[in-house]
Amino acid sequence: SQQGEEDPQALSIQEGENATMNCSYKTSINNLQWYRQNSGRGLVHLILIRSNEREKHSGRLRVTLDTSKKSSSLLITASRAADTASYFCATAMIGSYQAGTALIFGKGTTLSVSS
Amino acid sequence: EAGVVQSPRYKIIEKKQPVAFWCNPISGHNTLYWYRQNLGQGPELLIRYENEEAVDDSQLPKDRFSAERLKGVDSTLKIQPAELGDSAVYLCASSLDSRRSYEQYFGPGTRLTVT
Numbered sequence: 252s253q254q255g256e257e258d259p260q261a262l263s264i265q266e267g268e269n270a271t272m273n274c275s276y277k278t279s280i281n282n283l284q285w286y287r288q289n290s291g292r293g294l295v296h297l298i299l300i301r302s303n304e305r306e307k308h309s310g311r312l313r314v315t316l317d318t319s320k321k322s323s324s325l326l327i328t329a330s331r332a333a334d335t336a337s338y339f340c341a342t343a344m345i346g347s348y349q350a351g352t353a354l355i356f357g358k359g360t361t362l363s364v365s366s
Numbered sequence: 367e368a369g370v371v372q373s374p375r376y377k378i379i380e381k382k383q384p385v386a387f388w389c390n391p392i393s394g395h396n397t398l399y400w401y402r403q404n405l406g407q408g409p410e411l412l413i414r415y416e417n418e419e420a421v422d423d424s425q426l427p428k429d430r431f432s433a434e435r436l437k438g439v440d441s442t443l444k445i446q447p448a449e450l451g452d453s454a455v456y457l458c459a460s461s462l463d464s465r466r467s468y469e470q471y472f473g474p475g476t477r478l479t480v481t
Binding site for chain 1: 370406407408409410411457459468469470471472473474475
């Protein structure tokens with residue numbers, strides 16, 4: 252079963268614009284992670300935010316987490332054609348034993364950045 | 367540093383045939399995961415190993431799927447016999463220590479087509 256649900260399912264923007272994608276989940280979590288998957292390739296870890304954090308930055312990425320609403324957002328600023336990919340949020344269940352294990356992925360947001 | 371290695375990259379078989387996938391995780395990573403990703407979906411965990419012990423195989427269809435990680439390093443996932451519904455991408459991932467390092471590193475996957 253999948254816990255995370257990304258929104259929108261697909262997003263098309265121009266180079267230089269910002270891209271925002273959202274993730275909602277159902278149960279309490281230890282951490283939430285975002286991954287990127289280019290066409291036909293494996294997933295690449297982008298950023299991890301813990302349940303006691305509200306915002307985190309990494310380069311052009313900004314992630315927010317609202318545990319009261321059980322939601323997260325990923326913002327990519329000044330997008331480039333190379334950002335074209337599918338983006339997945341993945342939640343890790345609460346509890347130290349499960350925290351690094353039971354990653355549950357959403358269905359993903361497909362981002363297309365045109366030049 | 368070499369990433370997670372998987373082989374083969376592609377496999378086409380007829381239903382009822384057996385198939386095996388191989389994974390070599392990043393050196394030093396104790397935790398190994400097998401995921402299945404259906405088209406348009408996020409990955410779903412099949413089995414997780416801590417060293418050579420399978421500690422979470424609740425999602426593995428045990429009637430036809432089997433896995434092993436004999437020396438706590440590389441791993442093999444087998445399907446016998448394959449069914450049409452097994453067509454998917456099979457992803458292997460590893461992490462340093464699932465209890466402290468939550469980031470997972472994914473291989474490129476094996477795309478299985480069952481005809």
